[in-house]
Amino acid sequence: MDIVLIGAGNLATRLGLRLRECNHRIVQVYSRTEASAKLLASLLGSEWTTQPDEISPEGQLYLISVSDKAVESVLAQMNFGNRLVAHTAGSMPMDVLQPFTINYGVFYPLQTFSKSREVDFAQIPICIEANSPENLEILHKLGRSISNDIREIDTVQRRQLHLSAVFVCNFVNHLYAVGEELLKEEKIDFDILKPLISETAAKAVEFSPKEVQTGPAVRYDRNVIDKHLEMLKSHSQWNDIYKLMSESIHQLHRH
Amino acid sequence: MDIVLIGAGNLATRLGLRLRECNHRIVQVYSRTEASAKLLASLLGSEWTTQPDEISPEGQLYLISVSDKAVESVLAQMNFGNRLVAHTAGSMPMDVLQPFTINYGVFYPLQTFSKSREVDFAQIPICIEANSPENLEILHKLGRSISNDIREIDTVQRRQLHLSAVFVCNFVNHLYAVGEELLKEEKIDFDILKPLISETAAKAVEFSPKEVQTGPAVRYDRNVIDKHLEMLKSHSQWNDIYKLMSESIHQLHRH
Numbered sequence: 089m090d091i092v093l094i095g096a097g098n099l100a101t102r103l104g105l106r107l108r109e110c111n112h113r114i115v116q117v118y119s120r121t122e123a124s125a126k127l128l129a130s131l132l133g134s135e136w137t138t139q140p141d142e143i144s145p146e147g148q149l150y151l152i153s154v155s156d157k158a159v160e161s162v163l164a165q166m167n168f169g170n171r172l173v174a175h176t177a178g179s180m181p182m183d184v185l186q187p188f189t190i191n192y193g194v195f196y197p198l199q200t201f202s203k204s205r206e207v208d209f210a211q212i213p214i215c216i217e218a219n220s221p222e223n224l225e226i227l228h229k230l231g232r233s234i235s236n237d238i239r240e241i242d243t244v245q246r247r248q249l250h251l252s253a254v255f256v257c258n259f260v261n262h263l264y265a266v267g268e269e270l271l272k273e274e275k276i277d278f279d280i281l282k283p284l285i286s287e288t289a290a291k292a293v294e295f296s297p298k299e300v301q302t303g304p305a306v307r308y309d310r311n312v313i314d315k316h317l318e319m320l321k322s323h324s325q326w327n328d329i330y331k332l333m334s335e336s337i338h339q340l341h342r343h
Numbered sequence: 344m345d346i347v348l349i350g351a352g353n354l355a356t357r358l359g360l361r362l363r364e365c366n367h368r369i370v371q372v373y374s375r376t377e378a379s380a381k382l383l384a385s386l387l388g389s390e391w392t393t394q395p396d397e398i399s400p401e402g403q404l405y406l407i408s409v410s411d412k413a414v415e416s417v418l419a420q421m422n423f424g425n426r427l428v429a430h431t432a433g434s435m436p437m438d439v440l441q442p443f444t445i446n447y448g449v450f451y452p453l454q455t456f457s458k459s460r461e462v463d464f465a466q467i468p469i470c471i472e473a474n475s476p477e478n479l480e481i482l483h484k485l486g487r488s489i490s491n492d493i494r495e496i497d498t499v500q501r502r503q504l505h506l507s508a509v510f511v512c513n514f515v516n517h518l519y520a521v522g523e524e525l526l527k528e529e530k531i532d533f534d535i536l537k538p539l540i541s542e543t544a545a546k547a548v549e550f551s552p553k554e555v556q557t558g559p560a561v562r563y564d565r566n567v568i569d570k571h572l573e574m575l576k577s578h579s580q581w582n583d584i585y586k587l588m589s590e591s592i593h594q595l596h597r598h
Contacts, residue, residue: 280504315434
């Protein structure tokens, strides 16, 4: 397909590279930041612009990957005619696109992206939704060309999925960061935790996380918990996190 | 070495199997639960007992893997003479062993163990501590025979390490479980989160988790955060976790 990318962040970068790799043509990259537009366009061999009113009319599909806050203001400045427009965000309803075009949908790859780290795109679930069966089929076909896992997920499900992703990705990463900070205080290298981090993820993926829960909170082992809270007394936020997580674990395992 | 295992839980099981695989001899397994003692003994080709006073005098090393609460009561009933005794717990000081023998130490494999899941033991950091250079050398040698990663970690460091492990393993797993529960409410299969869970762990392990933090909390995007808190209003504990984690992420990234 001939695709115009609106946005040049982590997601647009990884998605653009994958589309290119799978023989789609990236017509143009738009970003309001010139350096980002130029860089991604050079990686993709495409045109670029920083002006919404200079966006190419030659796209068969316009993929919107700007931040949630920017979407509506950027779209308002463009003229899509009847062309297919899809956003790539977990948190936005499909209908935010409705005022701007008669052909629209969502193309949401459920993954955390970095500009500098390659991911195996074929394994990434692509969640699609569209305002007509024809548009859904177009997004489905595009999805299949870059991944083996395409799922029809509606707006209500997608926002729940995005909320879950915040827990299992953003919040999990923060717990890793807290672990790292705690180790620094005793001059222990973070790499000592790596096998544990990998195994914890691998176990949850193989079994159900609820079934493999371990640790002092499951039986609410006061001995260990009180000692840990005492160790955290100079970190009031982490102390609160410890208390709340332990209670929540205990709660989930009482039933 | 000729080793007696005191305890037959997940850790004792995986450790016993690995020791056996690396040509150590397990003399005997003690557990106060007969079924557990028998089962592990049969896997290891060893004797077993449920009576502390029947523990074999033939061990060169006694590895204590009973729960933190049970350690002192079990030890009080045994007679170790001058033989080397090491516990395998992250949360206990080495000195809990001091009343019971003149040769003691700690042999703590930093990993989460399941009876049913094999782990690559060669990658597991084994944290050792001992009351003399000679005993440390014995534990070091034993460690090297089953893993490539042996570290000298003292009691103060070990308890901090254990606290960190609670964050990056037990609490992380609970966040996976919350994600799973949230998806159930919208009838979405948990397997959709698996690539995200794996990638989040892989990224933290390759980079520093603090550097790769993403999500609405980093810039405290009120739009998304308020919507998520609204979605969680019937789950007050998860709502509190969401709020606290978002504040803590924002706090860590303000500096």
